[in-house]
Amino acid sequence: MTIHRVLVVEDDHGLRDVLARGLREEQFEVLTAADGAGALRTIDDQIDAVVLDIGLPDSDGRDVCQAMRAAGLDMPVIFLTARDGLTSRLSGFSAGGDDYLAKPFHLAELAARVRAALRRAGREATxxxxxxxxxxxxxxxxxxxxxxxxxxxxxxxxxxxxxxxxxxxxxxxxxxxxxxxxxxxxxxxxxxxxxxxxxxxxxxxxxxxxxxxxxxxxxxxx
Amino acid sequence: MTIHRVLVVEDDHGLRDVLARGLREEQFEVLTAADGAGALRTIDDQIDAVVLDIGLPDSDGRDVCQAMRAAGLDMPVIFLTARDGLTSRLSGFSAGGDDYLAKPFHLAELAARVRAALRRAGREATxxxxxxxxxxxxxxxxxxxxxxxxxxxxxxxxxxxxxxxxxxxxxxxxxxxxxxxxxxxxxxxxxxxxxxxxxxxxxxxxxxxxxxxxxxxxxxxx
DNA sequence: CGAAGCGTTCAGGTTGTGTTCAGGCACGCC
DNA sequence: GGCGTGCCTGAACACAACCTGAACGCTTCG
CATH class of the missing domain: 1.10.10.10 (Winged helix-like DNA-binding domain superfamily/Winged helix DNA-binding domain)
Incomplete structure (x- = not known):
């Protein structure tokens, strides 16, 4: 398995740790950020994928994503949404071939989605x-x-x-x-x-x- | 076939563990460090090779390498660079490193490169x-x-x-x-x-x- | 629902590795 | 020369490692 660098953006401290540890166990290299500003500070073209909570304290996750795109960063983004309803709205929006995942979810599923996104984005090494x-x-x-x-x-x-x-x-x-x-x-x-x-x-x-x-x-x- | 001592310098805890465990399975003795300062504290002439991440929290991996060379330590260095950055490739070599490996990579490949570097350096794994x-x-x-x-x-x-x-x-x-x-x-x-x-x-x-x-x-x- | 694809398991066959046996040759010592 | 010891040789064996064909459960998708 190749090693990829994933940025996890999530304000809840406990959940952030769980995600980071879980993804590391799945052979990812993980960076974290607690809010949109921190995410945009951390992110660069060396990140292979972003796991992004929609409900951030300082901004909407989708705005963060748009700011990324505007900066020319085209890695896949997996959105985390607070259960139901929202997902239908998101499926239409799906900016940049990204994916979304409704809480609660299994770590294994998140890992699978991240992998799938990486594959789609052609980020795997040939x-x-x-x-x-x-x-x-x-x-x-x-x-x-x-x-x-x-x-x-x-x-x-x-x-x-x-x-x-x-x-x-x-x-x-x-x-x-x-x-x-x-x-x-x-x-x-x-x-x-x-x-x-x-x-x-x-x-x-x-x-x-x-x-x-x-x-x-x-x-x-x- | 003697056992060789490799120092792995990588800030990401998960990746560091993966690398250490993988190299140990490949019959290397592995020491680890999380940053440049730790690396320079750990390193001595008993180390046969160094696996060095370019992007460290406290310093650039290339600076660490130069500091090593200045201290008269001439063991081979394998740089880990974030995905195909051509610039880091070149400057890695000019800093006196022996090889580079772009993330993401396979463990088997890293092990092979470490062996090759040891061989070139006359530390003879073969x-x-x-x-x-x-x-x-x-x-x-x-x-x-x-x-x-x-x-x-x-x-x-x-x-x-x-x-x-x-x-x-x-x-x-x-x-x-x-x-x-x-x-x-x-x-x-x-x-x-x-x-x-x-x-x-x-x-x-x-x-x-x-x-x-x-x-x-x-x-x-x- | 049925079909297809993937991961997995089972049973049985084949081969290579490590090991042993029986015997032969060569050397050294008397 | 006679004899013992140490090493070599060819053949044979047991068993684990590996290969093979077939089947099963599970999920996905039409």
Missing amino acids: TEVDGLLLDPVAHVLKTADGTQMPLTPTEFRLLASLMAAPGAVVRRHALVRSAWPEGAQVNDNTLDQYLRRLRRKLREAGCERGISTIRGVGYRFT | TEVDGLLLDPVAHVLKTADGTQMPLTPTEFRLLASLMAAPGAVVRRHALVRSAWPEGAQVNDNTLDQYLRRLRRKLREAGCERGISTIRGVGYRFT
Whole structure:
């Protein structure tokens, strides 16, 4: 999993901490701000996404977003709204391909939305190894001859991890750590299956490179 | 294969933990610091490499690097820069750093870069004897003519132990201690078998050097 | 509702690694 | 030379690691 920088803007201290800690556990790098002014002070083009509470003490979250856009900052924004009603109004507004989430919500859902937004915005890093490239926007593997092979999210994370350091052995548990959420219990066989599917997709895409097994150690993309 | 000591300097707590844990799993000994001041307090000539965030709260990572150099510390530095900033790329190099890595990145890639930097700096994460090198990243034996010979984990540990001190005699029980877990009961003949297999693999790889027997004492890599 | 896609699990087969056994060769000592 | 010890060799074995094909539950989406 690649590491992204997320700014959380929320006035409630407790909630802000919960969000920050939760997103960190989901492998994000997290900055925080307590109000609109602080957000605009913190924000720059190194932020990959913003989680933005609509009801801020000093200003409306949407104004903050507009100020961002005016400053030429185009990263995705996930709005947090105080339950119901508002959401319908927001869906029409949806400025800049953003997303919204009504309180209360699950951390896992927020993390998923942030990821989805990053993907849509093309903020994921493209990995490329010798003509073979991994397109993070479309979640597709593109070969030199233009063939496109769709990948599932988990397949994508696994292959990205393998291609990040071509030729190097990646240990099994390192693969698990990079493709599954922190602390997930993953059956050995599950990983086997994914490698099997990845190898088949690579073969079907007519790719001469492949994943070799280093028995007792891990796998290597060659 | 000696263990290397890496200092990770990163202000974000979550990211720092992820990096530290990941590098430890890759067999590094990891120290951490949260800012430039802490880094300069921690650092000494026992550190083999530094992973240094450019954007630190109290100072620029490049200044930290320059301060290091001024103090006569010449270990390699891998800069972490916020997404593809070309400027930080260049100035990172002019500050005497060895490599850079743009966020977001994969752990496997960071580990590979740290190893590469150590190798370039002559701190040798890989064992090399006269064109024959044992590559722990790819987990293979590479000969001068480019042949790659895969090794099993135990073979790898044994050969590493022999190549660590070329020309010196390594006693049998010393070999056992370095290639098997502490307190393992190893049949004499088992070691014989491994030497046999190693010699054959060396021969098959077209290597003129070999392992000679010192009867009653041990073995020597010449 | 049904269909499709994704993640996961199960059962069974295959292979490589680590290990042991039986026997042979070579060296050193008497 | 006879003999023992240390090392080498070829073959065989057990078991874990890994691969494979098939199926199941779950969610999503039409």
